[in-house]
Amino acid sequence: MDEVAAAFEEQRGRLVAVAYRMLGSQADAEDAVQEAWLRLARQDADTIDNLAGWLTTVVGRVCLDVLRTRKARPQASYEDQLPEFVVTEDNDVANDAVLADSVGLALLVVLESLGPSERLAFVLHDLFAVPFDEIGQIIGKSTDATKMLASRARRKVQGSATPTDERRQQRAVVDAFLAAARQGDFEGLLQVLDPDVVQRTHTPRGMTVRLGATEVATRIQRGANANLKTRRVLVNGNPGIAAWTATGQPLSVMSCTVTNGRISEMVSITDPAHLATLNLPPAPE
Template identity: 45%
Template structure:
């Protein structure tokens, strides 16, 4: 086997990990692939005869490439972050278990938080907290001392945890709004509905929901409150495509979903979805009452 083919085989054995590193660092599938490809180009031009830890060497190379890309991104004022579902593109070299673990560790919310870190903070946090690289190795990548690199990771960790706490608080508050809306609707409490609805709230329904007897559009808190007062008896709180709302399931079949837009503790929009095709595409989780 010639040397180039030998290097290619060793590189392919590490490709899955390198893509994971690059995706966590960049938050972009396409840029992660570019970084991994650039790592291969640099490998093919390098003398690795004295490299003892081949995987570690490649991780360092791709991390430096990602650091350069993050710095260039900042200078261009671009935002190539691909939110989507937070999952990397499928790769046959990774098992379903590895892909599931990856998706669990790198959700869209975390990528949004990481995007707010400086390039050096992001490198230090991801490589240490997600890949267990020692600070002396990371220090050589970011061009800092090991102690300064430790401080970078610590600062990044505090920002990530603070964002997680804020997200948890916001999710709890939105659930409280949904529960209050549901209780007021079921209980026929018009005033309580007015209190939870934004004065300029807009209700919209798709054609299937309208055919069931609803209005296509209602504007204003009074009109929306009148529509829902004394109703929603069969509705259940639900998480809908990452947001909050209500779902009506009858005899095991999802009949209608009310997707709620909640801003500053008030409901500003309600969308009634009853079309079966649209319902089938929703990411829905029924929550306990």
């Protein structure tokens, strides 16, 4: 059994990566992989010719069940859930390579629009190179039908890709917002906020919501603090802002959605306990 456990641990990192791309939740991904281990423990390992393939199949089926359950009985809106932020550095235009690498993170948002079978076919084949015939066995479809699912998902994903020029425009908008926020410039904030902007902030006491450019700008102007350290970052591959105290303690992380040259949505985390779990880049000097 020790040999089986060791072999499983060799596969764990890849399995979690597969499950995370499928489910968009680290906790759910870990649960799916743990279920695969429990099933492996009940299985006669000598009957498994390809352990990596067997585990991928099991994790895929577990994830598919979870996605179908979500679709059949939707739980609370994602707007009400604490977001899973992956925060990385954003070093301006020179960082386009990092932006390209981060597409896997931003992709999670796009994958939410796919059906369970589409999502599994695309993730397993395009991201993890699992053959179509093996994927077809997981979802219960022929190889040709599985190829069609992956192709349809691929078109949706490609159609949602953000061109480099648009990425640069988004950066410019976030930079303008950051400059106005630092100065408490009310008019400057209104220029970069969509009139119907929505700001959601996850605090230790729960989520607060502010609606409209005037309300959001007023709150930001009142909270302007020249002693804060702030910088633009990437949050799940999209432009965002991180803030620290003068002594370098994390204060907040915010993801920004830019639409037609203005910020239309802002999602922030200010809960210190949750901020402590994020792998934040260093505060600016």
